[in-house]
Amino acid sequence: MPDSSAFGVAKTHTHSILRDQERVYHNMKPHPAWSSLRNPVKFRIPTADNLVPIRLDIDIDGQRFRDTFTWNPSDPDSDVILFAKRTVKDLKLPPAFVTQIAQSIQSQLTEFRSFEGQDMYTGEKIVPIKLDLRVNHTLIKDQFLWDLNNFESDPEEFARIFCEDLGVEDPEVGPAIAFAIREQLCEIAIQSVASARETRINKKGRRGAEHLPLSKPGGSALDTLKLFGNKSSVIRKRREWDLYEPIVDLLSNEEVDALEAREA
Amino acid sequence: MESSHHQILKPFLPADDHRFEFELYTIPGSSGWFSWDNIHEIEKASLKEFFDGTSFTRNPRVYKEYRDFIISKYREDPSRRLTFSEVRRSLVGDVNYLLKVFLFLEKWGLINYFGGEDGDLVREDEVVEEGRWKVKVEDGPPHGVRVVAIPNSLKPVALPASVTSDNGSRFADSDFKMPPLSSHSDVYQELIELVCGNCKERCESGHYEYTKDGSSIICIKCFKNGTYGKNKSIDDYKFVDDTPDNGNRVAVWTEAETLLLLESVLKHGDDWDLVAQNVQTKSKPECISKLIQLPFGQLMLGSAYDRCRYRDTNSNNQKRGQVDPPVPPPQETKDFRIQHVELENEAQTQQNGDADSEGPPPKRICIAPISDSNNSKMEQTDNKEEQVAPSLVVPEEISENRSQLCELKNQKQKDGDLDDHCPPKTDRSKPVPNVSNSLMRQVTRISAVVGPQVAAAAAEAAITALCDENQIPKEIFDSEENGNELQLSTQTNEPDRIAQGNDSEMDARPNESEKSLIPLPLRMRATTATALGAAAAHAKLLAIQEDREVERLVSIVINTQLKKLQYKMELLKEVEAIMEKELIEMTEVEESVVAERLEVVEKVIDGGISRWRVKPSQPQVEEINIL
Numbered sequence: 001m002p003d004s005s006a007f008g009v010a011k012t013h014t015h016s017i018l019r020d021q022e023r024v025y026h027n028m029k030p031h032p033a034w035s036s037l038r039n040p041v042k043f044r045i046p047t048a049d050n051l052v053p054i055r056l057d058i059d060i061d062g063q064r065f066r067d068t069f070t071w072n073p074s075d076p077d078s079d080v081i082l083f084a085k086r087t088v089k090d091l092k093l094p095p096a097f098v099t100q101i102a103q104s105i106q107s108q109l110t111e112f113r114s115f116e117g118q119d120m121y122t123g124e125k126i127v128p129i130k131l132d133l134r135v136n137h138t139l140i141k142d143q144f145l146w147d148l149n150n151f152e153s154d155p156e157e158f159a160r161i162f163c164e165d166l167g168v169e170d171p172e173v174g175p176a177i178a179f180a181i182r183e184q185l186c187e188i189a190i191q192s193v194a195s196a197r198e199t200r201i202n203k204k205g206r207r208g209a210e211h212l213p214l215s216k217p218g219g220s221a222l223d224t225l226k227l228f229g230n231k232s233s234v235i236r237k238r239r240e241w242d243l244y245e246p247i248v249d250l251l252s253n254e255e256v257d258a259l260e261a262r263e264a
Numbered sequence: 265m266e267s268s269h270h271q272i273l274k275p276f277l278p279a280d281d282h283r284f285e286f287e288l289y290t291i292p293g294s295s296g297w298f299s300w301d302n303i304h305e306i307e308k309a310s311l312k313e314f315f316d317g318t319s320f321t322r323n324p325r326v327y328k329e330y331r332d333f334i335i336s337k338y339r340e341d342p343s344r345r346l347t348f349s350e351v352r353r354s355l356v357g358d359v360n361y362l363l364k365v366f367l368f369l370e371k372w373g374l375i376n377y378f379g380g381e382d383g384d385l386v387r388e389d390e391v392v393e394e395g396r397w398k399v400k401v402e403d404g405p406p407h408g409v410r411v412v413a414i415p416n417s418l419k420p421v422a423l424p425a426s427v428t429s430d431n432g433s434r435f436a437d438s439d440f441k442m443p444p445l446s447s448h449s450d451v452y453q454e455l456i457e458l459v460c461g462n463c464k465e466r467c468e469s470g471h472y473e474y475t476k477d478g479s480s481i482i483c484i485k486c487f488k489n490g491t492y493g494k495n496k497s498i499d500d501y502k503f504v505d506d507t508p509d510n511g512n513r514v515a516v517w518t519e520a521e522t523l524l525l526l527e528s529v530l531k532h533g534d535d536w537d538l539v540a541q542n543v544q545t546k547s548k549p550e551c552i553s554k555l556i557q558l559p560f561g562q563l564m565l566g567s568a569y570d571r572c573r574y575r576d577t578n579s580n581n582q583k584r585g586q587v588d589p590p591v592p593p594p595q596e597t598k599d600f601r602i603q604h605v606e607l608e609n610e611a612q613t614q615q616n617g618d619a620d621s622e623g624p625p626p627k628r629i630c631i632a633p634i635s636d637s638n639n640s641k642m643e644q645t646d647n648k649e650e651q652v653a654p655s656l657v658v659p660e661e662i663s664e665n666r667s668q669l670c671e672l673k674n675q676k677q678k679d680g681d682l683d684d685h686c687p688p689k690t691d692r693s694k695p696v697p698n699v700s701n702s703l704m705r706q707v708t709r710i711s712a713v714v715g716p717q718v719a720a721a722a723a724e725a726a727i728t729a730l731c732d733e734n735q736i737p738k739e740i741f742d743s744e745e746n747g748n749e750l751q752l753s754t755q756t757n758e759p760d761r762i763a764q765g766n767d768s769e770m771d772a773r774p775n776e777s778e779k780s781l782i783p784l785p786l787r788m789r790a791t792t793a794t795a796l797g798a799a800a801a802h803a804k805l806l807a808i809q810e811d812r813e814v815e816r817l818v819s820i821v822i823n824t825q826l827k828k829l830q831y832k833m834e835l836l837k838e839v840e841a842i843m844e845k846e847l848i849e850m851t852e853v854e855e856s857v858v859a860e861r862l863e864v865v866e867k868v869i870d871g872g873i874s875r876w877r878v879k880p881s882q883p884q885v886e887e888i889n890i891l
Contacts, residue, residue: 091776126321126358147358149319159358228321234329234356244353 001187014078043115043193045186045236046148047155050074058100065097068179071105073112080105112186116235125149129184131246135176137256138168142246146181166248210223287637289339292373303328310368313361322361330365345376517546517554525551526558645786722797726790 044050051070058065067087084101097132131142142162145234159177162168228234236244251259297304303324308315314327333355338346352359363535369375517525521543528542541546 128289145353145357145358147319147361150358150360153358153360158363161348161363165349219882228323228326228356234326236354236356238354241353246349246353 005256041120043118043120043189044151044190045182046146046151046184047153047182048151049154051182052109053179053186054105054108056101056104058097058104060094060096060100063094065091065093066175068183069184071109072177073109074115076104077109081111095134115190115193117195118193120189125192127184127188128180131177131180133176133180134251134256134259135173136170137251137253138170138173139172139249139251140177140247141249143244146185148185148192155185162246166246168248289342291377295372298372298374300332306372307331307368311364313364321357327365330357330362331369334366334369335374439852510787522554522558525554529555572697685827722801723790723794726793726797729793 045052047221049070050073054069054071056065056067081098081102084098084105088095088097088103125148127148128147129146130145131140134138155178156174158181159174162177163174168174291298297306307327311327314322315324317323334346334351337351337354348363351366352362355362366375525543525546528539532538532542536548536552540546540551543551546554749854
């Protein structure tokens, strides 16, 4: 599996740019506290680092390359081709992959950037994140809540603690969990952009219809009022505990083979 | 799975069983602030998200539930490490915030703290390094152990009543809570309490003030250590003594202390050493000045004097004169009060019979309420002429009094030491109450109010004025005074005798029997003049004191206002800086907008649609042509 080394590359890459990205963010918003949460925010991944999850799945002449990593959208595009070249060299892939990888990354970045600058409604939105993934021999199932307003959340840190708490030894699991979270968050963010646009159109279309509930962005958002209202306890009912309990299973080689065969 | 949870949680559920209500847990000493019922400032500062009201999904109630649950969960089995993943499945909410709470509790050792775990192995004074914390395990009850109540149930909705007292109610009732505003005392605390700018402790006995702006203060300890602060040197500081009688600084008295003071004053009178001992927390001068400042303090002191009859009221008067100047108003009231009390006494003692009343009590009769004296003063001037005639009858009475007086003097000489403490002034006035002459009473009354020196000066002035009118009286008075002087020196050795003039008035009478040279009207006039002069002098004195006090207060007010203004200026500067920043941002935005616009215009021009402006004008031209 070429995954691991590719991960390494991606990881170091993102971290080197992280600081730049943060600085840009802080320059642009000198008074983050002033921007009320009720106001629409410009589109971004609702985490501390605005990183785009990139998923590669390239098949050339029967040789399949699959990888996932995050990319800083404010990086110069020239880095993409450099990264592709480096990856192909490190993983000893045929040179044909270079353009494919670069193209794939570029197109995903372009799609992400097309949403940038648009408003997204995140007001009081807590979404359930569901994990159901397999990394090599480890099978992970989990479910938890994520606050879309928390722009200081850190999926990587969460994943690290997850692995620590559950004694996961495979070093690939952590980044995979973090990526899965980011991927879902990105999807929700894109949805809320779309719904923001929709509500704007609605407002233009029929004035005075504003009392109508802003069409529930994402649809999957929880009823926060019900969950956090005065009447309900934030402690879950005991029968729900198992639902939100993280499950880690170690699979045997045969099981992995069987699963892969089914996936393919 | 489920059943096992129930088993673990069982100890918490039977809240009615008192054995389960208290259990011992070990937490680090540094986390002693923790309480089930309250949310401490440390928690509010570390987990701002739950207290800034930015979202109703994060409020103090939610935080408290998280916290209580996590800690209870850990205490189900303190020996094992509680993991975040174990906790989060049971809690509703953003995992990131949950993680933050979890890490906070772990950092403070409220969960996953294994300090006392292997206490059997580690003996006293052995410092164990565990993770980030230094843990000291001691024999016996370690200081880190605290008895804390376990919440009766896991549902904070049904929290015990005690929770809804205090802060708990605030958190429970309202979803949103604004962050605590900085109060007046926060901002001005340094001014109020004189807190050292370095070590932030209260400066008890004295402090050094930074002379350049007077804003910073350091305590003696810091001064000695040489920690003067940034850009400041030893020469910039000026020592300020903080002893409580130091002018504008008033020691803070609690109600309990004041009560104690009053009690001990009642018990011990003006034995201030004993009083101060009783009050304990305050020094002798503090006690004295406090009592004087109390509106009714003098009344207390007066009644205390009643008990200690033989105390020297005159010396008290003098002391009063020395101690009081900073607070003149109470002094006046004090006089009134004493007079009232003493008038009552007078009534009593008079009932007891004349013989008894010859003792100290009659002295009080002379001090009638001043409120009267206004009227009587009027009378005095009105009656001036009238008095002359009736007063001709007086001599007989006076002669009576004279004999009384002589008796008294003899008595007094016999009494010797005991009466030595009696104020001379009151000696002088003893016969007066028996004199029906109201004028004399007025004089003694007024002269008793003012100090002896003042009365003396006034009398002298009055006599010289009279002497200017007439040459003869001078001789009369001179001869009298000579005689008086002799008398005085033989009578007692006390140097601070009451007004000579007064003396001459009173003591003249014995001599009168021999000489009977002084015409009564003349004496009347002298007396009146003395009284008026004394009253005027006293009024002047009071006015001066009042002036000084007003001056002092005004200066305090001005100082305070200046400081206030300084603070405001600082705030304004800050605001200005913020505004400037914003302005810069705005100009930047403007520039970018202009640039963008330029770009657009350029593109438009490049695109060759530059003539679009002309087009709409063409029809107009045509129209004009048509017209």
